[in-house]
Amino acid sequence: MRHRLGTLGQHAALFAVTSAVFIGAFIGAVPANAQSTEVQPSDRSFMVSLRQANSWLVPVSKEAPARTTNAGISNAGRDIFEGHSRLDVDLLKAAGELGVVLPNDVSSEHQALINEMEGRTGDNHDRAYATIVRQTQGGLLVMATQTRATTQNTTIRTLAHQTVQMLIRTMTVLENTGQVDPSALELVTAKAQVNAVRVIGQNIEPSDRELLVLLMQHSLWQKPASRESSDRARDAKVRKVAGQLAAEHTQLVAAVNEAAGQIGVDLPAEPTTEQKSWANAISSSSGEELDRMYANLSRAADGSLIVQVARARATTKSVPARVAAQTGLTLLLKHMLLLEGTGLVKSNSLQMTDVPAITQTRSNASPPAQPDDSSTSVGFLTGIAVLVVAGAGTLWLVRAIGHRGGHRR
Incomplete structure (x- = not known):
């Protein structure tokens, strides 16, 4: 195989x-650097997914410094808040120029996550915040990189480039806190890429x-x-x-x-x-x-x-x-x-x-x-699946992490 x-x-x-x-x-x-105004379905999917991620990462990260005594988490929260806030401004500007309609409201799943995180403080908050944010950013990194590599729309290419640069930085800051649970490193797409047979010894x-x-x-x-x-x-x-x-x-x-x-x-x-x-x-x-x-x-x-x-x-x-x-x-x-x-x-x-x-x-x-275009489309659909699954599973992660740490609200 x-x-x-x-x-x-x-x-x-x-x-x-x-x-x-x-x-x-x-x-x-x-030429690839010539202006293209056409927006492919995969481009639109990336923009919508980025908007949905920003809709909950920004408010949760804004509150992170007030809910922790950990300097690393506090700094990471501020960095992630600023990074995704800037991205959201650029995203909305690009969407307006390209005529792409983006969601304005936070989804019910993400609103539930925001509500769940509001009651957490200290270590209880830190582990949950680091884990769910890192998991979401990992899925977004894969999708943004795919977009950066393949899109023919120069406006979206610039946005994807900025997204990848920001995620490279903030993911590292978050990992350096030591609070990220290993479950955050498991993406839906990753398992299909790994050969189960290990090298002996x-x-x-x-x-x-x-x-x-x-x-x-x-x-x-x-x-x-x-x-x-x-x-x-x-x-x-x-x-x-x-x-x-x-x-x-x-x-x-x-x-x-x-x-x-x-x-x-x-x-x-x-x-x-x-x-x-x-x-x-x-x-x-x-x-x-x-x-x-x-x-x-x-x-x-x-x-x-x-x-x-x-x-x-x-x-x-x-x-x-x-x-x-x-x-x-x-x-x-x-x-x-x-x-x-x-x-x-x-x-x-x-x-x-x-x-x-x-x-x-x-x-x-x-x-x-x-x-054909199906392989690229599959890549983007897989990226969307990562974000959807991550969103659906974040509430479970928050509760599971809280339970593991023995903390109660």
């Missing part, structure tokens, strides 16, 4: 990248190993390709961006190596067969063709990988793997923005499906299936 999923991931990633680059670059797809989550291997293989092809492009690209902007990416992959490799050493993961020494083909395509190009090839292949690969890295950041219980995921997520987000800033990234390079497979070779390969 694992091999089959890996093979399918390879096919989907290869087809998506090649179609995005060669079709997009050579038949004149619009190693206490390693397969998903953590896959994360580190994916990040290393990504650097193993993109760092040398970026170094070469920084020397050979015709466009000065492309040369500058490529040079920055090459330099920053050193930081990513260091973070991955450190995490791998701490948790005992053997890392690959070469990129995948597909990734080698991408590097070869860049090497065999020159002039404007090289510029377009490098920008589109790199942006497509970053967009494919960043969603799985975000999922790992939201769910891993391993601190070393979390640090590596945080570094990877931050750099990939930055690199996508830099590549889009060249003006050469075509809109088709944003239409990614699955992440690149981590296996070095493949056998009995079948022809790649034609990707």
Whole structure:
């Protein structure tokens, strides 16, 4: 089953990248940084989900400092309140510009949660607040990252980018309080990504190993390709961006190596067969063709990988793997923005499906299936499901945490 999923991931990633680059670059797809006013259902779903999350995270976080004596929770509450308040202002502005109707009222489930939290103080409040907020933010991170990687609407792309940046920061602040229950790291989507078979003699989550291997293989092809492009690209902007990416992959490799050493993961020494083909395509190009090839292949690969890295950041219980995921997520987000800033990234390079497979070779390969919009839609629907389930389960979490701590209102 694992091999089959890996093979399918390879096919989907290869087809998506090649179609995005060669079709997009050579038949004149619009640049990704061009203004698009069209709002896809997945874009609308993201905006509605963000609005619903803000509707209860803002008031609950505003009250957090008054309900705790824990300095970490107090600081986290203020940070989360300010972050989601700013996001809500930007969200409402974007919705007005795009004609998207957003809910104005708090849902009955979220209002019940607000009411439930109002009576909690001290340790009783702290554990419940840290856990339910972290769980909600984890689900929102995955959805916002998916939107950031795939949306062709530049207004929504900016909003999603800001959302991911804010969540990366506030999730870390919340985790550092030491009050987050492990249940907050379990997303509905995460379980389907984890292979149940463990490596004998190693206490390693397969998903953590896959994360580190994916990040290393990504650097193993993109760092040398970026170094070469920084020397050979015709466009000065492309040369500058490529040079920055090459330099920053050193930081990513260091973070991955450190995490791998701490948790005992053997890392690959070469990129995948597909990734080698991408590097070869860049090497065999020159002039404007090289510029377009490098920008589109790199942006497509970053967009494919960043969603799985975000999922790992939201769910891993391993601190070393979390640090590596945080570094990877931050750099990939930055690199996508830099590549889009060249003006050469075509809109088709944003239409990614699955992440690149981590296996070095493949056998009995079948022809790649034609990707369609359903895979992206499924990703967004899954993200919505995460938030819905989190919302429906938060009251149970609050009561369960309160009961575990032996505190009563």
